[in-house]
Amino acid sequence: MPSLAMEKRYVATPNQSTWQMVSNTPLECRLVHPIPNFGDAVFSSAASKKINLDFELKMRRPMGATRDVSLVSQPPSWRPGDSADRMTNLRFFQQFDGYVGGQTAWNILSELEKGRYPTFSYQEWQDRDQRIEIALSSVLFQPQYNVFSDCIANLLPYSFEDIAFTILHYDRSSVELNKASQKRLAQIAEYIKHNQDIDLVLVSTYTDAEDSKSASQSLSEQRAEVLRKYFQSLGLPEDRIQVQGFGRRRPIDDNASPIGKDRNRRVVISLGRTQI
Numbered sequence: 546m547p548s549l550a551m552e553k554r555y556v557a558t559p560n561q562s563t564w565q566m567v568s569n570t571p572l573e574c575r576l577v578h579p580i581p582n583f584g585d586a587v588f589s590s591a592a593s594k595k596i597n598l599d600f601e602l603k604m605r606r607p608m609g610a611t612r613d614v615s616l617v618s619q620p621p622s623w624r625p626g627d628s629a630d631r632m633t634n635l636r637f638f639q640q641f642d643g644y645v646g647g648q649t650a651w652n653i654l655s656e657l658e659k660g661r662y663p664t665f666s667y668q669e670w671q672d673r674d675q676r677i678e679i680a681l682s683s684v685l686f687q688p689q690y691n692v693f694s695d696c697i698a699n700l701l702p703y704s705f706e707d708i709a710f711t712i713l714h715y716d717r718s719s720v721e722l723n724k725a726s727q728k729r730l731a732q733i734a735e736y737i738k739h740n741q742d743i744d745l746v747l748v749s750t751y752t753d754a755e756d757s758k759s760a761s762q763s764l765s766e767q768r769a770e771v772l773r774k775y776f777q778s779l780g781l782p783e784d785r786i787q788v789q790g791f792g793r794r795r796p797i798d799d800n801a802s803p804i805g806k807d808r809n810r811r812v813v814i815s816l817g818r819t820q821i
Contacts, residue, residue, distance in 0.1 A: 551674060551675045551676070552675070552676050552677075552678055553669070553675055553676070553677050553678070554678040554679075554680065555580050555581065555582060555583035555677070555678065555679045555680070556580065556581075556662070556664075556678075556679070556680035556681075556682060557578070557579065557580060557581055557682040557684070558581075558682075559682070559684045561579075561581055561682075562578075562682040562683075562684035562685055562686075563578070563579060563685060564576060564577070564578050564685055564686050564688075564689035564690070565577045565578075565579075565689065566689055566692050566693060566696070568589075569692065569696045570696075570739050571592060571699055571700055571701045571735070571739050572591065572592045572700070572701065572736070572739050572740055573589065573590070573591050573592070573700075574589065574590045574591075574693055574696035574697050574700065575587065575588070575589045576588040576589070576689060576690070576693045578681055578682070578686075580679060580680075580681075582605075583604065583605065583679055584602065584603045584604040584605045584642075585602075585603045586600070586601075586602055586603075586679075586681050587600065587601045587602075587603055588600050588650070588653075588654065588693065589601075590696075590697050590700060591700070591704065592700045592701040592702070592703060592704050592705075592736075593700070593702070593703070593704045594702060594703060594704070594707065596697065596700075597646075598646070598647075598650045598651055598654070598697075599644070599645075599646050599650060600644070600645040600646070600649075600650040600653055601642050601643065601644050601645075602637075602642055602643035602644075602665065602679060603642045604642055604643070607639075607640050607641065607642070608637050608638065608639050608640060608641060608642075608643070608670070609639065609640075609670040609671065610639050610670035611636065611637070611638050611639045612636070612637050612667040612668055612670065613634060613635075613636055613667065614634065614635040614636060614637050614643070614665050614666065614667045615631070615634055615635075615665070615666045615667070616631075616632040616633050616634070616635055616645075616649070616653075616663065616664070616665055616666075617629050617630065617631050617632060617663075617664050617666065618630045618631075618632055618656040618659075618661045618662070618663055618664070619661060619662045619663075619664050619680065620661055620662070621660060621661070621662060621683065621684075624660075627661075632649070632652060632653075632656070632663065633649055633652075635649075635665075637667065643665065653681070654690065657681060657683045657686045657690070658683075658686070658687065658690060659683075660683045661683060662680045662681060662682060662683060663680070663681045664678055664679065664680040664681075665678070665679045665680075666678045666679075701732075701735060701736060701739075703732060703736070705736065705740070705816070705818065708732060708733050708736055708816065709815065709816045710813075710814075710815050710816075711729060711733060711813070711814045711815075712811055712812070712813050712814075713726035713729055713730060713811065713812050713814065714726050714807060714808075714810055714811050714812075715768065715810045715811070715812070716810075717753075717755065717806075717810065718755075718756070718764065720764070720767050720768050720771050721771075722812070730775075730814075733814065733816070734775075734779055737776075737779050737781065737816075738779060738780070740818065742818040742819040743781065743785070743816055743817070743818050744785055744817055744818060744819050745785055745787070745815075745816070745817035745818075746776050746781060746785060746786045746787070746814065746815070746816055746817075747787050747788075747813075747814070747815040747816075747817075748769055748772045748773065748776075748786070748787065748788040748789070748812060748813075748814055749769075749788075749789055749790075749791060749812065749813045750765045750766075750768040750769045750772070750788070750789070750790045750791065750811075750812045751765060751791050751792070751793070751794070751795060751796070751809060751810070751811050751812070751813075752764055752765050752792055752793050752809065752810055753793065753796075753800055753805075753806035753807075753809045753810045754793045754796070754800035754806070754809070755800075755806065756793075758792065758793060761792040761793040762790060762792035762793075764790075764792075765790030765791060765792045765793075766790035766792075767790075768790065768812060769788040769789060769790040769812075770788065772788060772812065772814075773786055773788045793809075796809045797809060797811075
């Protein structure tokens, strides 16, 4: 008779089970579930144009080989009459944490909300006769899931990449941005308020060729100074803000047309942030 594969199961007991909101900001939501002797199960969602969800099994010992993984929703031990439901098949890659994205990640949350135990199963890479099972416990999940859901609903609808390089425009001869650009600047300000990793703001202002060279340069520098003070008001240190007025230099369109002048009458804002 062929020998049956042994199972090694990692799961938090009801007394061990905890769910923790480790990040709750308009930029990121992160919900963590420690799995004893294995690692952490982590759900995360970030500010973006689209609602997104990532799930990772962060392992103390990285995958020693690429493995096909079965994901099954199991009933808790106190509901023995319920059946296990196969959810999907996945692949976890060598030397990486287990990753699940998209609809499957949402489905894992849904099964936890039902009180079930989403369980990952794969063949141990060091012992062909042993299978590894990692289960997420639904005990104490619901209260923190409610907080996590509220956090996702309040994420900013744009990411760092959406605002890292922005071109805004002015009305003629004004140091104030036009209304559409003021709205966009407010979005940049909102992001900066919640992100301590912004370490550089570059501001470059330009004018059209309507006025003389000296008048254009003066207006450009006034616009740059207004924006310097604006970013300082957000709490950015002065040494993280660099502004420069270029006047009528470096046009990007023909100043002979009204549309061209509108395009040239601009400010370019570039953001840099600490890479972690």
